[in-house]
Amino acid sequence: MSEFFGSLWWLLVALGVLVTFHEFGHFWVARRCGVKVLRFSVGFGRALWSRRGKDGTEYVVAAIPLGGYVSMLDESRLDGREGDVPAAELDRAFNRQSVWKRIAIVAAGPLANLLLAVALLWAMLVIGRPDYAPVIGKAEGIAAQAGLQAGDRIRAVDGRDTPTWSEALMALSVAALDGKPVQVLVARGDGDEQARSLPLDRLPAGFDESRALQAIGLTARHELMPAVVGRIAEGTPAWGVLAEGDRITAVDAAPVSSFDQIAPLVNVLGERGGPGMVEVERDGERLALEMTPVWRAKPDGGKSWQLGFGNAAATLPAHDAVLRLNPIAAVPAAVRETGYQARQLFEMIGRAFSGRVSVQNTVSGPIAIAQAANAYASGGTAWFLNFLALLSVSLAILNLLPIPVLDGGHLLYYLIELAIGRPLGDRAMAFGQYLGLALIAGLTGLAFYNDILRLVS
Structure with a gap:
């Protein structure tokens, strides 16, 4: 399935499930409050199938699978x-x-x-979500200043446990947005646990919020590219000496474990002058090959000491961790995670309104959601359940915003009614509806604009 059709399909699946479940919540409680439900529709538009139940409700499956709706007996809505x-x-x-x-x-x-999110997260935890261990591959900048080192396993960030890299990434990215020092609990290679204060208040102003970890100076162990030789430039020191597929193990006696370590070592060798030994593994054999770096132009226009080879195209390694709990332990964990995600969404909305985060990185439209749905689905059942849960929480929080035409707007009307002892007048209600429609139209336009901007950039 192509990326376009895959994204479209999983978007329809996600929205169909979440919006239908949302409307079922209205339907179920309305029935128990004695309200007559005229129609419960899965989807919009022309009915593909319909049946009238003994309760008088018309149950419909419609042609446009983008959610659903509930129509109730209501004098004010006929x-x-x-x-x-x-x-x-x-x-x-x-x-x-x-x-x-x-x-x-x-x-x-x-x-x-919210209840659906709990159920989805419970299922995800029971199935087990494949992931990567929260192990640091490289620490630079602010991270290195805080004492974090390659090989450290991140146990917790600001008191939140980080059993996998995804939890560590989420916690650190959110903390970076607030720009305040945060406590990071790490386990060293010998098992000794240490708490480090990460000074996120030193992050540069205007850093790319979508690349918070790079700004902090952290690289995950699984993101480090293996030191495997790829394309070799003709007429360079490596030409005829190295072969594609060689794994570099040392440069001038300095050990190498990832490709990013090679350039600094070659630069040191070039500054020193003279030949040096490059140790490689080839077909199971260890070889020591003599080479002398040359001063060459880089693709960005600058120059550096080089041997003349690039890295082999590499995919991410296999997952080395699984987030899994037994069915009993998964219940409170799913409830806690749902509460955490809801709290983070409310706080993110507050950050957007206060200007602490870019609206471009906060508001996403259907294109971004479709791409995310396809990406999560490609990761397997557990990852897609995780995505559905996050989207379900987002839908709940969005609908609770006090904007007329949304559930939160209606709740605001009813709270005002409780306070003043009578319903709002028709004029006030109509003004609120128009205002709500304008706000929703503005948010929708912003979401589409952000989607298109992401595609273009």
Whole structure:
């Protein structure tokens, strides 16, 4: 399946599941509050299949699989096609319910998404999500100043356990946005645990928020490229001496474990002058080959001491860690993770409004979501469940924002009704609806703009 069609397919699956479950929350609570549900539709547009239940509800599967909706008996929402609410059913109309019942029905949608997130995370933890160990491959800059070293295993960041690299990445990236010193608990190679204070207040202003770890100076062990020889430039010291596939193990007696270590060692050798020994592994044999660096131009226009070879194209290594819990332990863990993600989303919204983070990196549209859905799905069932859970939490939080036309806006109306003892007037409600539509249209436009900007850049 191509990336385009894969992204489109997984976007439809994700939105179809999450929005339908959201609407089912409204449907389920409305039924238990005595409200008559006229239609429960999975999807929008022309009905592909429909059936009327004994309860009088029409159940529909529609042509456009982008979620769903629930239509309830409501005097204030009739469009003229349903006619007046019969007197015998007035007590089953949504608008005739007590304010507390209306609050329960409206809040049930976001709550359903939060419960779904817990269930999805529980399933992910039981299945087991393949990942990488939270081991540092290289520490520079701020990270090195804090005493972090290659080989350190990150145990916790600011009190949050980091069993895999993904948790460490999330915790460090969020901490970088706040720009405050954070405590990092690491385990050294001998097993000794040490707490280090990472001075994130020293991060440069305007650093790329999407590359926070690079700004901190951390590189994961699994991201280090192996020191394997790729293309060799003709007429250079390596031409006719090295072969593609050779693994460099040392340069001038200095050990090499990753490709990024080679250039500095070659530069030292060139500054010293004279030949040096480059040790390699080839077909199971260890060889020591004599070479002398030359001063050559780099692709970026500068010059450096070089031997004349590039690195072999390499993919990420196999996962070396799994995030897995037994079914009992996974329950509280899933609840905690859902709460953590919800809190982080609220805080991210606050950072965006305060200007501490770029709106470009905060608001994403359907293109970015589709690409993420495809990427997570390609990682396997556990990763896609993880993605669905995060998206479900996002949908819940988005709907709780106090914007008219969203669930949060309706809840705001009902809270005002509780405070003043009567519903808001029609004029105030209409103004709020127009304002809400304008805000949603603006956010939608911003999301599409950010998606297109990402594609272009």
